[in-house]
Amino acid sequence: MFESLTQRLSGTIERLRGRGRLTEENIRxxxxEVRIALLEADVALPVVQALIERIKVRAVGQEVLKSLTPGQALIKVVRDELTAVMGSQAADLNLNVPAPAVILMAGLQGAGKTTTVGKLAKHLKERRKKKVMVVSADVYRPAAIEQLKTLAEQVDVLFFPSAPEQKPEAIVKAAIDDARKSYVDVLIVDTAGRTSIDAAMMAEIKALHAAVTPVETLFVVDSMTGQDAAVTAKHFSEALPLTGVVLTKTDGDARGGAALSVRYxxxxxIKFIGVGEKPDGLDVFHPDRVASRILDMGDVLSLVEQVEQQVDKDKAQKLAEKVAKGKKFDLNDMKDQLEQMQNMGGLHGLMDKLPGMGQIPDAVKNQVTGKEVPRMVAIINSMTKKERRNPALLNGSRRARIAKGAGMTPADVNKLMKQFQQMEKMMSKLSGGGMKGLMRGMRGMMGGRGGGMPFR
Known part of the structure; x- marks a missing residue:
């Protein structure tokens, strides 16, 4: 998300960063340039106008022109205003009500609503330690109820059965009764996909809302529809008392116009953003962190949280102790690291959270396909235990045998060994250089400014 906007803005900001003095002319x-970048990112025109006006007012004031580092001061102004237009701070769900707290999910057809119900159920169960039940009130789409049942099994939450011949209100009232008896904390209600111009369907969801009085009514919208997402959300907010928005498919949205337009x-x-199809692909929306990512400052806080949640702490501790004792990092350790990286979404999942990624050429970033890590693991799996412990044994004939066993070429094995050497260096930097060493190492793994990605 935001790739095109980040590239445009990071170039503008880089030019200003080193300026000893800023004038009204170069601020203008x-x-x-910021205005053009926002319009190209499909940000709604009223949002662009308001944002640029606020940046101008602050930028030509004492705050920037009298600053010792005016370029950096202007960057801070742009970051603050981007944050403000997206909502300043993360908006939490209101679950402090008598159980069960009912969350009603509304949205357009094809926005990823049912998938989002599963993701939200997993999020509440694992991160908020809630007992969750889900129910489908979508009696129109034949596979909707079965799809939600399958998702509930995947994320291990309760599922309340329903049938196409039932009325949505009757389904949800029965689910609330069952949730009370089962001591459920949160009941998430999936509704039928509708369009804002479908009067009958909108009347139905209004009646459903009135009958069950949910504590949260979330509108699920596809971020790839750009500023149309904000317009559609506005139509729904006029018909329903929405409490928040969930942006889906943000991994396919290179522009980010929806994220910058919806709140305004x-x-x-915006309470959550959805990424991909996997059940753990839902993140709390933090406007300040997103603003930093747009300006190519990375999002280290979210990266740290992701590591906290998804890294095997015992394995991490053992590796840390091994590195601290000066023991050699081997290919078994590399395999563990790669598998943990894959759990966090692979190289692609980490890229947009690292600072400076906007300066890496598209030709390099576009080589990240999601297949890199599994292919590297396959090559290591093709080695003997002795070879993994002692990579120095890997001569030409052994590499040819390993390549054949993994269904790849000796050149692929050579690339892996180059990555291994870089990871060895990264571990030594990490033992002495902390987070800065880690960041340098990760950027090295991703090809630096001009190097090639592993395994195209």
Whole structure:
């Protein structure tokens, strides 16, 4: 998300960063470039106008022009205003009500609503330690109920059965009764996909909302529809008392116009963003962190949280102790690291959270396909235990045998060994250089400014 916007803005900001002095003229020039970048990112025009006006007012004031580092001061202004337009701070779900707290999910057809119900159930169960039940009130789409049942089994939450011949209100009232008896904390209700111009369907969801009085009514919208997402959300917010928005398919959205437009146009906070199809692909929306990512400052806080949640702490501890004692990092250790990286979404999942990624050429970033890590693991699996412990044994004939066993070429094995050497260096930097060493190492793994990605 935001790749195109980040590239445009990071170039503008880089030019300003080193300026000893800023004038109204070069601030005007910079804001013109910011305006073009936002419009190209499909941000709604009223949002662009308001944002640029606020940046100009602050930028030509004492705050920037009198600053010792005016370029950096202007960057801070742009970051603050981007954060403000997206909602300033993360908006939490209101679950402090008598159980069960009912969350009603509304959205357009094909926005990823049912998948989002499964993701939200997993999020509440694992991160908020809630007992969760899900129910489908979608009696129109034949596979909707079965799809939700399958998702509930995957994420291990309760599922309340329903049938196409039932009325949505009757389904949800029965689910609430069952949730009370089962001491459920949160009941998430999936509803039928509808369009904002479908009067009958909108009347139905209004009646459903009135009948069950949910504590949260979340509008699920596809971020790839750009500023249309904000317009559609506004239509729904006029019909339903929405409490927030969930942006889905953000991994396929290179522009980010929806994220920058929704809050301003609807007045409703973005509470979550969805990534991919996997059940753990749901993140709390932090406007300040997203603003940093847009300006190519990375999002180290979210990266640290992701590591906290998804890294095997026992394995990490053992590796840390091994490195601290000066023992050699081997291919078994590399395999563990690669598998943990895959759990966090692979190289692609980490890239947009690392600072400076906007400066890496597209030709390099586009080589990240998601297949890199599994292929590297396959090569290591093709080695003997002795070879993994002692990589120095890997001569030409052994590499040819390993390549054949993994269904790849000796050149692929050579690339892996080059990556291994870089990881060895990264571990030595990490033992002495902390987070800075880690960041340098990761950027090295991703090809630096001009190197090639592993395993295209």
């Amino acid at each position: 020039e910079a804001t013109r 146009i609807t007045g409703k906070p």
